Every structure is written in C-alpha cells, then in structure tokens.
Amino acid sequence: MESIDLFSSLWAYLQSYDFIALLLKLIFILIIGPGLVPIMVWLERRGSAMIQGRMGPNRVGPLGLLQALADVLKFFAKEPFVPGTANKFYYNLAPIIAAVAPLAAFAAIPFGGTVLFDGYETNLQLSNLNIGILAALAFAGLEVYPIMLAGWASNNKYAVLGALRGASQMISYEIAMGLALIAMFLIYGTVDMNQMVAWQGESLFGILPRWGLFVNPLAAMIFLIGIFAETNRMPFDLPEGDAELVAGYHVEYGSTKFAMFFFAEYVAMSMAAALFVTLFLGGYGLLPGMEALAQYLAQVFQLEALGLHNLKTFLGVGSFLMKLCFMLFFYIWVRWTVPRFRFDQLMNLGWRILLPIGLVNLVFTAIAIYFIGSSL
Amino acid sequence: MTIVVARHEKISDRFYLVALAQGLVVTMKQMLRSLFGKGIVTIEYPEKRREYSQRFRGAHFISVDSKKTENCTACYLCQTVCPADCITIVAGERDAATSEYGVKKEKRPLSFDIDALRCCFCGFCEEACPKDAIKLSRSYEMATLTREEAQYDLKFLVREVKDRG
Ligand code: SF4
C-alpha cells in the first residue's frame, strides 16, 4: 500500500510543473555552463590571434568554429595513461571534482527573474537556496582541492610545486574577495541573489543603473582581481608555468582527464564571471534601454501584463547572457594584454595591497551605511 | 659590481591600473584592426607562399641546356669544395665522334648524388662550378617521409626549375 502511495505521489510529481520546470532549468544550465566552453576556447584562440595580428584557427568548420570539437575528439582518442607511481584513487578523483564543483556552483546562480505560466510561477534559478551566494562560493572554494589532489597524487615534483602555488594563491585571494563580498552584503543587506538583483534594479542619481560596480567600485575591483586569481587566469596563472613548472599540477594528466581539467578551468571562469555579473553588474536586471524595448514590444504585440512580465524575464536572461559574455571576453582581453606576475609579486599584491584595501573598504562601507543607511 | 638602472616612473606607472587600462586600449585597437583584416601579418601558408629572394639557397638542381642535357662536366670541383662532403659524382664519357656536342661535353656525370640530409646549404658548390651547372633553387619544401627520398640523384637534379623555383 505504502509503496503504491509513494509511486503515485512520485508520478504526480513527475507530471507537475515543478518537475518540468526543474528539468528545463537543468537543461538550460547544462547548455550554458559546458556549452560556453567551446565558444570560449574558440574566442580565446581567435581573439588572441587577432590581438597578436594573426588569424587563428580557421580551417575546421566555418570560421574555425569546430576547432574545439576537433580538440575534444583528439583528447578522447588518446591513450589514458596513469603514471605508475601515482596514487590511482586521488589521481582519478581530482579531475572529477574539478569538473563538477563549478557546475554545482552554477546551480545557485539565478539567470533570470520569474516566469508566469498558467498561474504557476517559477524562478529561473536551479535551486533557490536561503544561503544564496554562500553556496555558490562554497562550491567555488572547492576548486582548490582538485589542484592539490592532482599535484600530490601525480607524484611528480613539478606537479607538487604547481599545486602548492595554486593552493597558496587561491587561499590568499579568497580573503580579499571575501572582504569585498562582505562590503557588498552590507550594502545589499541580504545574501539572497534574487534580492541583490532586485536592489540593483533601481537607478543611481537618475542616470546610472544602481549596480554594485557603481555603488562600490573598490569592492568590484578587488573582486575582479580576485576572480582572476581564483580561476588561475593570466596574469595570475602561476600554478602553471611553461618555463619553470611545465604544466604545473596537471603535468601528469593526459587524454580525457586533461580534457576535464581544461573544461573545468573554463567552467570555473564562466561561473566566476556569472558571480561577478550577479554581484556587481546587476545580474539578470535589464540593461539600460531594454525596459523601453520591452514596453515597445508589448505595445506592438498587444501583450497583457502577464505577457509583459514573461517578455521582461526573457530579456533579463538575454541581458544576463550578454553581461556574462562581456565578462568572458574581458578575461581573454586581459590575458593577452598583461604579462604574468612573479610569484612573490602575486603574494605581495594579495596580502599587502588587496587585503588592507579590502579592510579599509569594508570599514568605510560600514560607516557610510551607518550614517546614510543602505537605501542610498 | 652592481649597476643601478634608474627607472623614472611616474606616479601613474606605479599605480598599475592606469598602465593596465592603457594596455587594454592598445590590444583592443590591434584586435579591431585585425577584425577588419588590416593588421594581420601572417599568411595562410599552403594557399599563399612567401616570395623569397633570388639568392635563397634551397633544394639543389643542375641546369640543362636547350636539349635537356645537363651542363655538368663532372669536374669534381663541387665535390671537392663541399664542406659537408655530401656530393658523390661518378664520371663517364660521351664519344666525342658521335655526340653532337663534340669535345664540348665529352665528360659527363654517370651518377650525381647529393645527400640533402648532410648538406648545410652553404652554396659553395654553386660558387665553385665553372659551368654554372649545380645551383640552389628557391624551393624550401624539402621534407620527406623516408631518408632515401632525401638522397638526390641525377634524375631528380636535372628536373625543370623555372626562375630558380
Ligand atoms: S650547398 Fe654546401 S654543403 Fe650543400 S652540397 Fe653544396 S657545397 Fe655541399
């Protein structure tokens, strides 16, 4: 009897809007998360080529768009080699954590407002957790483990050195990032990302959108530098170093496992970019001018309030993706502009410059909020 | 002894972000230029090739006269001068009475082998040749799949090379 109840309630759940919405959102996340990777790789190659006055890969498919596919096929065709002295369990575990952690963080990031359908309202966010951004940060923080595991389990001196660098770098920049975040929490007065986006939806002095970037540029700056360091991007790609460490922590990885690290790196970048967009660029809030566009379209197509709401949500997803793409392009742009830091310079920047600035910013923000209130 | 190099850094240089922004502008300019097909300095190789100078020293060839007979008279000067010792000639004779060249091309190479893997493309053989026979072409696509293919024989050397390749 019990089992039938369970079965029928499960069946009812499977037919409910909840389940369908969840499935659709899951598919969307799985498309934009990993789907951004080949586009990023392509953009990275073509972009770097153009910045350096070259052409970049343009043979595989139109404009070389299928180059990433060719790379993936090549990786899968390679022999999955495991070094004899490696610790097999951790060696295999590391790329799995690396690939899964940033994808999990994506689940907590809202990519749009709410959709109303047949009286049913759904949030465009895979899981609307109470702790909101902290969950995303926790998953992002997991990123340091695969590096350490990979470095240690490979039983290779280069790998260990790369892993040590990676770990110390990520930990030092997480502190400064955390301070910048706390300042933003004070301003928004919440850790729920939907409310943060709503807060940023207003306008500042009537001209600028009230984005975190304009409200607290210093925190945005620190956070931006922090995500470059967190994702091991140029100019902070110290865990890898062709000259001194070969490939760093993943020097012993090949074929599919290397592809997973590669994939993880780009997913982590898009995840960090999504976090930055949500915190400082107004998230899925409409870009300036889109509000008017929505009103205009509603007039043209004679939309009711419900249709207008859904249209705005749709445009919101578009704005989110546009901001995200800009951030991703910014990564590439910076990578091919700035030479890399030396490791001591990196540590100096983290501990002796960003940390004090972050602290001062936090204290100043707290005082400012005490006097003028968070309403700004 | 330490050498102190004075760096005259302005405040804006020490404050890294300004320099960073300038750098971003520079790369963006270059990228936009490339996007519209201007600043690109590379060429698409197999379709387009660089025009190298007439003095480029590439794969060897032996010049031929109007009747496609090689100009080489097997004098061994190139073999003697070659610093890499990669030319091997076996000399033979044409019968001066029956050959249309008479005594002019009485001596000829029976075989003429160049080991291109040993050659350092110094061009001394070309300098030494009294008959302007051996020459270095402008062809630089000399990769082969086997070592044997890199041993140039007389048949290969007298191939038609226009304008030095
Ligand atoms: S180019 Fe120099 S090394 Fe090569 S065959 Fe001629 S003389 Fe010898």
Ligand code: SF4
């Ligand atoms: S190629 Fe020139 S130098 Fe060499 S043997 Fe023939 S004629 Fe003499």
